Amino acid sequence: MATLSQLLEVPSLGLSLLQAGPGDPELSWVSITELLSLSDYLEGGEIIMTTGLSLGADDPGWRDFVAGLSRARVAAIGFGVGVNHDTVPAPLLHAASAYRVALFEIPLPVPFIAVSKAVAGLLRSDELRAARSALQVQLRLLDSARGTQDPAEVLASISQATGRQLALLSGPDRVLASTQGFERDGAELVALDTDGSLRLAIAGSGPLTPEGSSVIAAGAMALGFSVRSDRASDRAERARWELLTGRILDGTFPAETAEVLSPGLSLPATVRAVAVQGAPEDISAWRREPRLGIDRLIGSTEELAGGLARAWQIVDGELPEPAVTRIEQHGLDLVVGRAVAPSGLPLSVRSAVSRLRDLPGRASLYAEPRRAHAIWADRDSPFLEAVLALGHSREHGAVALSREVLGPLSAAAAGGDAAAEPDRDLLCDTLAALFASDGQRGPAAAALGIHRNTLRDRVTRIERLTGRSLASAADRAELWFALRAEELA
Template identity: 60%
Template sequence: MVALSSLLALPHLGLRLVQAGPGDPELVWVSTTELLDLSEHLEGGEIILTTGLTLDGSDPRWRDFVASLSRARVAAIGFGIGVNHERIPAPLIHAASTYRVALFEIPLPTPFIAVSKAVAELLRADELRAARSALQVQQRLLDRSRGDQDPAEVLASIAQATGRHLALLGSDHTVLASTAGFSAEQTDVEYIALDSEDALRLAVAGNTPLTSEGRSVIAAGSMVLGAMLRGDRAEETRERGRWERFTESLLTGTGSPDSSAILNPSIELPERVRAIALQGTSEDIAEWRRRPRSGLDRLIAPSSESPRAPGLSLAWQLCADLETAVEQALKVAAGHDLDAVVGRPAPIADSLLSFRSAQARLQSLSLTAPLYTAPRVPEVVWADRDAPLLEALLSATSDGAEPAKMRGSLSTSVLGPLSRFSTELQAAERAQLSETLRAVFLADGQRGPAAAALGIHRNTLRDRLTRIERLTERSLSDPDDRAELWFALRLEDAS
C-alpha cells in the first residue's frame, strides 16, 4: 500500500500539505485535469492534479469541484501554484476542509509529470514488496507441505497474508477446518475445488477485491491443501475399506451405529437415513467409489450381489434423511452417470429396512441404458414415491405402538410358513423358497429367466413353486394371489 504521506515525504518534489483528509489515504493513480467535474471517470484513490485554469480565486464553483471529487473518494487534490494562481484559492481550501479531502501544494519548479512519475515509482516499489512477501508466504506454505502440517495452520497462513476468512469443506459440506472469523452463514463466499471431483473445497469469504499477490497466495495454499489431503494413498485405501465395512454392516443389519466411535469418535451419525442403490458401468462405479470423501460421505459400500447384467455394477450409500443430503448424493451420482434407487427413510439402527426397500425396486432400472445410451440423464427411482399403493399399505400399518409386529402379522397371514416370522420351516429352506418366489416376480413370471437367475434347473424351479403354492395355499396363476404374495414379501422387507 502506498500512502499519501509517502509521496509528501519525497524531498525533491517540495510538496506541502495544506489540508489533511481522514487518515492517510491510499494512492492508486494520478490524474491531471482542468475539468470541473471528473467524478464519473474516477474509481477512488486517485490524486487529482490541477492549476485551477477555469476558475478565478473567488469563484463559488470551487465547492462543487471538491464535492464531486469527495463523492468519487479521491485520495487528495494537488494544486500547482504559480501558473494560474499565485497561491491556493481560499474557497478551495475551505471546501477541502468542509468535505475532508486532502489538499497539498505543488510549487512552481515541480512539474506535474514529476509528481506522476514519483507516484508510479512508489506503486512499482510497493508491488515488488508485495510480490516478495507473497513469494515468501508461498515458500513457507510449500515448505510446510513436506512436513506434518495441520490444515488449520495452512488456513491461518493464507488468512494472515490475504486478510480473508477461510474454511476447508469436506465432500459432505462439513467444515473440516476454518479460521476463527469464518461463518457458514456468510453469503460472500467463493469456492475453490481442491481436486478434480470437487469433493474437497476451499471456501474464501470476503467481498473486498483481492490483489494479484493475494490470489497467488490462495492458489499456492490450495495446492498445498490438496496435496496434504490426498496424503498417503495406502492409508487412505485402508481407511476407505474400514468405512465401507462399517456401512455394509449397517445395511445388512449385522452392525451397530455405535461402532462408528471406533472409526471417528467425533462423528455424529444422523438419526434417520436413506439407503441409496447406485447402478452403472463397472468403470463408473469404481470411479465413484474412488472420489475423495470425508464425514458422512464415507458411508458407502460395494454390493455383495452378482451384477444384474454383464458390464454393470452396483454400490450402496447411506445418507441422512435430509433433502439437501439426498440431493447432493444424487448430484454426485449423476456426475458419474449412475442410476439410483432411493430407499425409504428409516432409523439408522434399522438401515436394513431402507436397504430392502431400495433393493426391491432395483428391477425398475434399465439394464441397457447405462451401457448403450449416450448422452443420457441418469434415472432416479424413489421407493417411497414411485410405489404409492405399497407405501399407503406400509403407512397404514405404521400406526400404533408395534408397527413391525402388525406388518409381520399381515405378511404371515399370506406367506404362512414362508414368512420369516414363522417357525414351521428350517431357516435355510424358508430363505430358499422366499428367494425363489422373489426371483419369479422379478422375472415377470417367466420361469426360464428365473431359473437362470437362481442357477437351478427349470424342473427344480417347478418343484419349488409347487411347494410354495402348497405352503401358502395360493396359486401363482391367480392375479389376486400373486398380488397378495408380492405385497407380503414387501411388507417383510419393511419389517
C-alpha cells in the same frame, strides 16, 4: 490502509485540517500540481498538493478545480500557504465544503516533499502490516495441509483474508465445499492437480492485492497438498473405508465407528443405504473421485454375472440428492434405500435389496443414449411405506398383516414359532421368482434352476401352508404384499 487522519497526526508536518470529507479517506498516492484540470490522470485516493499558482484569491475557478477532483474521488487537497497565497483562498474553502472534499493546510516552511515522504512511509508501513498478516494466513493454510482442517475452513480463511468467494470443485461441476454466497458465473478456475479434476474456483470483483494473491496461492497449495496426500494413500485408505462401510451396513459395527477413520466426522440424523450398479469401469471411475466426509462411506465392489458390478454407499438421509446426482453422472443405476437412523442401516439395506431386481440389468449398459435408472425404495412404494408406518409388533401393523397371510412362511413365525415351516426361505424364494416372472412357471423354474415339476410341488406346498391359491388374483395380491412388507420391514 493508510488514512488521512494518520497523515494529519504526523507531528513534524504541522498540518491543519480545514474541511473534513466523508469519513476518513484512504490514501493511495500523493501528487503535486498547479494544473486546473487533473481528474483524467487520477485513479482515486490521491492527495493533491498545490500552491494555487494558476488562480487568484477570489477566482471563481476554484469551484471547477474542486469539482473535478471530487469526481476523481481524491482523498484530500493539501494547500501550501506562504508561497502564492498567504492564506487558503475563501472560494477554495467554500468549494471543498460544498463538494465534501477534505482540505488541509500545509504551513511554511514544510516542503511538499516532506508530505510525500510521510505518505510513502504510511503506505510502506501499511504494506508491511498487510504482508505480515498475509504471511500469518499463509502459514495457517499450509499448516492445515498437514492437519485435519476441513476444506470448507480453508476456503473460509482465504475468503476472510481476500474478500473473495471460493469453492472447491470436482469433475465438471460438483461442488465439494464453498463459502457462503459463492456464484459460479465468471469465477476464475485454478487446477489443484495434474489432470484438472480438482479445481479451486475464485469469484469476486476488483483487483487483488499482492497479499491477496499470495494468500490464494498458499490456499491452493494447501488444498493441493491435501488432495495429493490423500491420493498417495488412496488405495490403503479406500480399503479401510470399504471394510468399515461393509461392517456398518451389515450391522457388525455401529455407525459411529466411522469416527475412527475420520475424527470429528458426524453422521446426520438419518442415513440411507444406496446400491450402485453398472459396468465395472464406470463403478471404478465413480469411486476414484475426490471425496469428503460421509461421501467416503463406500463398500467394496462386488462382481456380478453378465459383466455387471455393484457397490454400496451410505448417504445423508435428508439430503441424498447430491450423492445420487453424482452417481447418475457416471451412467450408473442405483436403488436408494429407506431413510433410517444410523443404527438402522441394515433395514435400509434390506429395503434397497428388495428393489434390486427392478433395475434394468446388463441390457441397459448398451442403450443409446445411456440413461441412469434410479429407484427410491420409499418413494416408489408409498402404500407399503404407509402400512409399515403402522408398526412392527407381532400384534399389529405390517408384521401382523404378513403373518396373517403367510402363516408358517412368515418371518415372525421363523423367529421362534414351533409351527414355522423349515423350508420357509426356499418357498419364499420360489414365490418371489414366480412374481418376478409374472406368474410364468417356465421362466420361474429356469431362474431357480429347478425342474417345472419341482416348481409345481413347491407351489402346492405354498398354497397348502398359506391357504391361498396362486390361481386367484386376490390371493396373489395378498401374497405379494405380505412378501414385500416383510422385505421392507
